[in-house]
Amino acid sequence: xxxxxxxFFKETAxxxxxxxxxxxxxxxxxxxxxxxxxxxxxxxxxLVVIQLSGGNDGLNxxxxxxxxxxxxxxxxxxxxxxxxxxxxxxxxxxxxxxAFRQLYQEGRLGIIQGxxxxxxxxxxxxxxxDWHTGVLRERxxxxxxxxxxxxxIDTACDPGKTDLRGVFVGEIKAPxxxxxxxxxxxxxxxxxxxxxxxxxxxxxxxxxxxxxxTSAGGASLLAAVRNATANARLIxxxxxxxNEALQTPKSAAYPPFPLAQNLAxxxxxxxxxxxxRIYFVExxxxxxxxxxxxxxxxxxxxxxxxxxxxxxSAFVGDLGHDRLLESVLMMTxxxxxxxxxxxGRRGTNHGAAAPMFMIGGRVKGGxxxxxxxxxxxxxxxxxxxTDFRRVYATVLERWFNLxxxxxLSPGFSPLDGVLA
Amino acid sequence: xKPDPNDPAWAWAPFKPDAARPWDLxxxxxxYRRAAFGGTWPELQRALTEGPQATIDRLARxxxxxxxxxxxxxxxxxxxxxxxxxxxxxxxLRRMIESPQPLQEQVTLFWHNHFGISNVHVKSNASLxxxxxxxxxxxxxxxxxxxxAVLAQPAVWICLGAGANGKRSLWDSSVRILMDRYxxxxxxxxxxxxxxxARALSGWIVSQGELRFVPGEYDAKSKKxxxxxxxxxxxxxxxxxxxxxxxxQWLAQRLVRWFVSDTAKxxxxxxAPLARQLTGEGNIAKGVEMLLRSNLFFSTEAYRQKVRSPxxxxxxxxxxxxxxxxxxxxxxxxxxxxxxxxxPPTIQGWAGGLAWxxxxxxxxxxxxxEALLAVSGAYGGKLxxxxxxxxxxxxxxxxGSQFLIDLYLQGDLTPETLGALExxxxxAGAKGPGSADPRHIAARLASLPExxxx
Numbered sequence: 001x002x003x004x005x006x007x008f009f010k011e012t013a014x015x016x017x018x019x020x021x022x023x024x025x026x027x028x029x030x031x032x033x034x035x036x037x038x039x040x041x042x043x044x045x046x047l048v049v050i051q052l053s054g055g056n057d058g059l060n061x062x063x064x065x066x067x068x069x070x071x072x073x074x075x076x077x078x079x080x081x082x083x084x085x086x087x088x089x090x091x092x093x094x095x096x097x098x099a100f101r102q103l104y105q106e107g108r109l110g111i112i113q114g115x116x117x118x119x120x121x122x123x124x125x126x127x128x129x130d131w132h133t134g135v136l137r138e139r140x141x142x143x144x145x146x147x148x149x150x151x152x153i154d155t156a157c158d159p160g161k162t163d164l165r166g167v168f169v170g171e172i173k174a175p176x177x178x179x180x181x182x183x184x185x186x187x188x189x190x191x192x193x194x195x196x197x198x199x200x201x202x203x204x205x206x207x208x209x210x211x212x213x214t215s216a217g218g219a220s221l222l223a224a225v226r227n228a229t230a231n232a233r234l235i236x237x238x239x240x241x242x243n244e245a246l247q248t249p250k251s252a253a254y255p256p257f258p259l260a261q262n263l264a265x266x267x268x269x270x271x272x273x274x275x276x277r278i279y280f281v282e283x284x285x286x287x288x289x290x291x292x293x294x295x296x297x298x299x300x301x302x303x304x305x306x307x308x309x310x311x312x313s314a315f316v317g318d319l320g321h322d323r324l325l326e327s328v329l330m331m332t333x334x335x336x337x338x339x340x341x342x343x344g345r346r347g348t349n350h351g352a353a354a355p356m357f358m359i360g361g362r363v364k365g366g367x368x369x370x371x372x373x374x375x376x377x378x379x380x381x382x383x384x385x386t387d388f389r390r391v392y393a394t395v396l397e398r399w400f401n402l403x404x405x406x407x408l409s410p411g412f413s414p415l416d417g418v419l420a
Numbered sequence: 421x422k423p424d425p426n427d428p429a430w431a432w433a434p435f436k437p438d439a440a441r442p443w444d445l446x447x448x449x450x451x452y453r454r455a456a457f458g459g460t461w462p463e464l465q466r467a468l469t470e471g472p473q474a475t476i477d478r479l480a481r482x483x484x485x486x487x488x489x490x491x492x493x494x495x496x497x498x499x500x501x502x503x504x505x506x507x508x509x510x511x512x513l514r515r516m517i518e519s520p521q522p523l524q525e526q527v528t529l530f531w532h533n534h535f536g537i538s539n540v541h542v543k544s545n546a547s548l549x550x551x552x553x554x555x556x557x558x559x560x561x562x563x564x565x566x567x568x569a570v571l572a573q574p575a576v577w578i579c580l581g582a583g584a585n586g587k588r589s590l591w592d593s594s595v596r597i598l599m600d601r602y603x604x605x606x607x608x609x610x611x612x613x614x615x616x617x618a619r620a621l622s623g624w625i626v627s628q629g630e631l632r633f634v635p636g637e638y639d640a641k642s643k644k645x646x647x648x649x650x651x652x653x654x655x656x657x658x659x660x661x662x663x664x665x666x667x668x669q670w671l672a673q674r675l676v677r678w679f680v681s682d683t684a685k686x687x688x689x690x691x692a693p694l695a696r697q698l699t700g701e702g703n704i705a706k707g708v709e710m711l712l713r714s715n716l717f718f719s720t721e722a723y724r725q726k727v728r729s730p731x732x733x734x735x736x737x738x739x740x741x742x743x744x745x746x747x748x749x750x751x752x753x754x755x756x757x758x759x760x761x762x763x764p765p766t767i768q769g770w771a772g773g774l775a776w777x778x779x780x781x782x783x784x785x786x787x788x789x790e791a792l793l794a795v796s797g798a799y800g801g802k803l804x805x806x807x808x809x810x811x812x813x814x815x816x817x818x819x820g821s822q823f824l825i826d827l828y829l830q831g832d833l834t835p836e837t838l839g840a841l842e843x844x845x846x847x848a849g850a851k852g853p854g855s856a857d858p859r860h861i862a863a864r865l866a867s868l869p870e871x872x873x874x
Contacts, residue, residue, distance in 0.1 A: 141594040142541040143579030143767035164778035176540065182771035184758030186780045193756070196786040196867070221683060221725055224774055225869040232782035239783070274779065 043327035045399050046270055047278050048315075049149065050259070050332045051175055052308070053285035054292030055124065057301060058337035058354030058382070061097075062111055062371070066090035069374035074342045077297055087111075088367060096306040099313035100357070107365035108316065108325070109357060110418055112391055114372040116353035116384025120336060124292070124350075127335035132177035134392055134408050147177035148392055149278050150185065151407045152400065156277065157183045162228040166278035167269070169262045172286035178278075188265065191243040195236065235274050242268035253314055259283045260311035267318045270328065277400070283307065291334060295345035308332070312359060325361035329399050329419075332357040333388070339380040351381030356391060364420045387412060394418050423715065431716040432693045435472055443472055446830040447718055453874045454679055454726075455479045455712055456522035457735035460742050461812045461827055473713060480709045483520035490515075490524075494553055501549035506751035508549045509761040513747040513754075516731070517738055524560060527708060529731065530678050531555040532761070533769035535570060535602060539762040542575045544629060548762040551575040560705040563671065563698060564662035567603070571658060574631040579767060582626050590621050597767050603661040605670030609646060616643040620657040668695035672707070679711055681725040682773035724832065724873040727773050730757040732874055733785055737792050737866050740827050743803040745792060750799075753791070757784050777872070786867035793863040805858035819856035828865045837868065 060077060064070045065084040084092025085101040093101050103109035117136070121127040130136055134148030146154070153166040159182070168174035168187045178185045188194065245268055254260040262281045269276060284290030284304065293301050312330060319325040337354030353372050372382035393404035394414040404412060423440075424430050437443035448467040452459030456479060459467070467475040483489075493515045500507030516525040532555055539548045551573055558566035570576050580594035595617045599609045609617075623638030624631060643652045648660050661667060672694040676686050697707040711717055728736060734750055751761060758781060764770050795801040805824060808814075814823025821841065825833065833841070841864065865871060 141579065141581035141591060141597060141767075143536060143538060143581075144593070144597060146766060160774065162774055162777040162779070162782070164780050167780070179540075179765060181766050181768060182775050184776060184778060184781050186758075186778075186784070187756060188780075194780055194784050194787060196783060196790050221727065221774075222869060222873060225727065225777065225872045228774070228777040228779065228782045229869045229872075232779045232786070235779045236783060 043273070043324065044275070044277060046276070046328045047395060047399060048263075048266055048328060048330045049177070049278070049280045050308070050312070050330060051177075051280070051282040051285070052291050052304075052332055052334035053128075053282060054290035054334070055127075055336045055338055055350055056291040056304075056334035056354060057293060057297065057348050058334075058351075059340060059348075060297075060301060061094055061305060062087075062113065062355045063092045063094060064090060064371050064374065065092050067374050069340070073340045073374075076346050077342045077348070089371070091367065091371060094302065094305045096302040097309040099309040103313060103316060103359060104365060108361065108363060109359050110363045110365055111367050112356045112358060112386060112415070112418060113367060113369040114353045114382065114385040115333075115356050115388050115391060116336070117387050117389070118384075120352050120384070122336060122350035122352070124335060127350075129176065131333055131335055131388060132175060132179070134389055145176075145179070146181050147175070147179040148407060149177045149280065150180035150183075152396060152402060153178070153185060153278060154180045154182050155402060155407065156400075160224070162224065162231065164274060164276055166280070167276055168280045168282075169265050169269075170280075170282050171258070172282060175280060175282060175285075178280055188269075191239055191246070191265070195239055195243065235272070238272040238274065242272045253318065255307075255310045255314060257307040257311050259307050260314055263311050263315040264318070267315055267324075270319065270324055271322060293338070294343065294347040294349060297347040316359065320361075327361070329358065329360040329363065329395070331359075331391070331395065337381060340374055340377060340382070341380050349380075352378055353382045353384035356388075358418055362420050364417055368415065368418055386415070390415055391418075423719070425716055425719050425721045426687065426690060428690050428693050431690060431719075432710065432714050434713045435715050435718040437472065441718060443468065444830075445826060446723075446832065447472070448475070449830050450718070450723055451475060451479070451712065453732070453736060454717075454722075455526060456739070457516055457526065457732060458737075458739040460740055461808065461823075464827075472718070476709065476712050479523050480705065480712065482524075486519070486521040486524070489518075489520055490556065497549050497553075498546070501545040504545065506748050506755075508545050509751040510747040512552065512761055513731070513734075513750055514744075516735055517744065517747070522739075523708070524556060527559045527704070528552060528556045530675070531559050531566070533678070533764060533772075534674060535576060536764040536767035536769040537575045537579050538764055538766075542578045544575075545762070547573070547575045547578075547629065552762075560703070560708065562703045563667070564658060566704070567662050568655065568658045571654060572631065574626045574629060577624065577626050577631055582624065590618050590624075592618055594618075595621065599661065601767055603670065604664055604666040605673070608664075608666040608670075613645050616645045616652075617657055619643050620645065620652045621654055624654065663699065665695070665699070668698040671695070671698055671704075675707060675711060676716075677772075679708070680717060680722045682727055683725060684721055724870070726874040727776050728872055728874045729770065729772060729776060730754040730759040730785070730788075731761070733757075733866075733872065734788065734792065736828075736871070736874070737789055737862070738803065741803045741805055741808050741862070745799050745802045750792075753784075753788050757781050757788065782872075785872065786863075789863045789866035793859045793866070795859060801859075803859075803862075805862040809858050819861055820858045821861050824858060824861050824865060828862065829868070829870055832870050833868070837870075841865075 059070065060079060063079045063084045065079060065081045071078045079094060083095045085095060085098060086092045087104055100109055117130065121130060132147050133145050149166060156165050157163050166178055166185045168178055168185065171189055174185065174187045246265060254264045259281065266279045266281065291304060316325060319328055333356055334354060336351055338348035338351040343349055369386055372385065376383065389408045389412040392408055393412040396402045396404040396407055397414045398419050421430050421433065445464060445468065448464045449459060452463060493511060497508045497511040500511050516522065519525050532552060537551055539545065542548055554569045554573060558569050580597060581591050592614050595614045599614065599617065600606050619639045620643055623633050623635060625634055640651060642649060645652055645657060645660055646664060669688065669691055672691040673686060676684060694707055694711060697710045698704060716722060731754055734754060738745055758776060759770060791797055792799050793803055809820030809823050812823065814820035
């Protein structure tokens with residue numbers, strides 16, 4: 001039986017999707033079963049969101065090295081034409097990102113330029129909240145807000161079932177973008193935290209799947225909990241294997257950055273095929289460091305971009321080994337870009353529009369949209385031409401086959417030419 | 421009268437044990453799970469001797485030492501709330517474990533869930549701490565006083581959007597939450613009621629973390645809300661909403677969902693007698709007491725018909741073992757399992773039921789049981805199931821296995837499960853001593869599917 005990788009979410013549940021397998025078999029098991037019967041199976045699509053906390057300087061990430069205004073405005077921070085890693089159209093990547101240029105040349109990296117939104121905030125918290133909720137502030141009281149990914153997860157999880165669709169992987173508190181109304185989205189710092197050691201839990205002699213409930217009243221709820229327990233027992237060895245793999249030197253293919261370690265775990269979880277569709281990782285938040293480069297930006301920003309590019313590239317290579325890249329899409333975002341003009345402290349201030357990276361096996365590589373003008377600015381920052389919610393709509397519609405107007409407000413059409 | 425859970429007369433009549441539904445360990449433990457986060461062996465034995473109604477008397481009436489106990493814990497919580505981290509939540513968890521009146525904590529948690537005020541938005545442990553103190557203080561009293569006291573604090577206004585809103589009155593969408601979620605229930609008021617309600621709340625702002633009234637911003641003109649007209653201000657609006665019949669009906673529904681069943685969809689006519697207890701001369705305590713005493717509460721409609729929340733799971737492990745354990749670690753572990761105190765996901769509260777469970781949280785729950793009962797580690801082995809077995813005369817040679825089953829799960833295991841438990845852990849995967857270790861037995865029992873149900 002062939003299962004399309006796109007039609008998994010409940011929204012589009014049809015003959016070939018989850019519901020066709022009956023109520024109690026999780027999809028990853030159904031797919032394994034199909035594989036054993038010799039059928040063709042393809043992976044469900046997976047999204048990995050990488051948050052760049054602090055406001056990434058888009059102009060020194062995707063550098064307009066032919067633009068005089070750029071060089072004039074950044075006497076010490078400017079990246080000269082011979083330093084920039086050339087792409088197309090007079091743009092180049094920051095010299096710390098050869099790993100990204102490689103992906104670009106392989107056609108696996110797309111750059112959506114000039115992303116932002118109307119009257120965008122330059123306050124970290126407010127701007128990040130806009131990006132996380134996907135609904136601008138004035139519309140919803142704080143207590144009723146949820147994250148755009150959280151809403152996708154709520155939409156994708158049937159209330160009668162106990163599926164796992166989204167996780168945060170990292171040390172900090174899970175970002176608000178994953179905030180659901182209903183479903184629990186776990187945060188994973190380490191897999192040990194989630195793995196019982198023994199004490200009978202993994203004891204296969206305990207009946208778990210069927211069995212006669214002792215209390216007539218509690219029958220259906222108990223059956224559902226037993227089913228959840230059975231699924232948990234089935235994923236436990238996979239998690240344990242993933243954990244083992246993370247401890248072995250083989251994962252040394254990843255550079256020793258925090259982001260790389262988090263992505264190494266994501267790769268293991270994708271490989272374990274647990275049914276998780278949305279992964280969220282982060283760099284720069286929760287304390288010192290981060291992309292908020294008001295002073296002495298050059299060295300700091302370069303290190304961050306190196307971590308981003310090399311970690312992501314290692315992840316791409318890792319997934320590529322198992323031909324998993326086709327089903328994985330990575331997306332970066334930051335709460336805002338930065339100002340064009342370098343400040344007296346050799347840094348940059350909070351800005352507006354910035355580029356987003358889209359990486360994966362089914363990304364249409366290359367530049368999407370024009371680089372924002374550096375002579376037509378808004379308070380010293382590039383203006384946006386593409387609303388970030390159109391990027392979200394692209395992911396929701398074209399990658400997950402969800403109706404985006406149910407998750408964002410209506411009116412944000414997906415972008416053509418971002419996904420192949 | 422014939423047992424019929426849909427017949428209000430039967431459902432709300434006080435439960436009297438009979439041959440079909442004898443007062444046994446199962447029902448005594450059911451009562452303690454729902455009203456007290458779980459019972460100790462002496463509590464369950466005493467309940468068996470005294471019968472259901474006398475036991476509910478004891479659970480529902482304020483314990484004489486409760487006032488002193490709560491004053492002390494208020495101070496601890498306030499002190500801890502001055503700093504970041506899980507300090508004050510940890511004190512609340514400890515209060516749940518040790519309170520002489522655990523029903524009050526269950527009801528406080530019910531209201532925390534009902535208002536769904538989250539520190540993600542309020543960003544002040546102290547403010548959340550004060551909010552929960554109000555919920556505790558008025559949670560078993562008159563709803564109008566509770567609502568009034570909640571609205572006299574900044575936390576709820578921040579969550580409803582006043583904080584970001586300067587001097588203007590609340591948004592209509594915020595007032596709709598007040599009406600649809602906190603009081604009348606969904607779909608009971610018109611857009612005009614909402615607009616007029618927003619005018620009644622004009623003048624209130626949150627500034628520097630405090631709620632203030634700015635007379636110049638107050639719209640003093642006459643308003644018409646839910647058919648009542650006049651110069652209605654905040655107090656006036658609170659009075660109209662709290663006394664409206666739809667409110668008691670909605671609260672009755674929320675209480676049934678919380679105390680009786682995740683899955684029941686009680687009809688309006690079934691809810692009506694409970695709703696009446698909550699209004700007029702009645703109050704929340706009377707309603708909760710009526711609920712706990714009822715046939716409905718002890719029926720199969722209720723029995724094991726709730727998925728334990730992470731808090732209920734942890735306390736259901738800890739309380740029966742008469743133990744005390746580190747609650748800062750516990751607060752963090754409960755957050756990972758989806759129930760961070762002070763941070764319900766939205767104003768709708770935690771979804772509860774099966775939403776607690778996915779393969780990872782199910783593993784995490786087993787992991788928590790294991791950690792709480794481990795001889796060392798994050799919880800320092802403070803729970804002592806062997807001591808409990810010894811004190812209450814469980815047979816030593818089965819490691820207290822039968823005793824622990826009675827304490828934790830009563831008669832609610834299938835013969836297959838019992839057989840497997842008796843056979844002991846299989847060699848593979850089991851670490852340390854086998855089935856004779858009460859710690860392992862207790863951890864095993866607490867990770868069974870049956871234990872996940874309250």
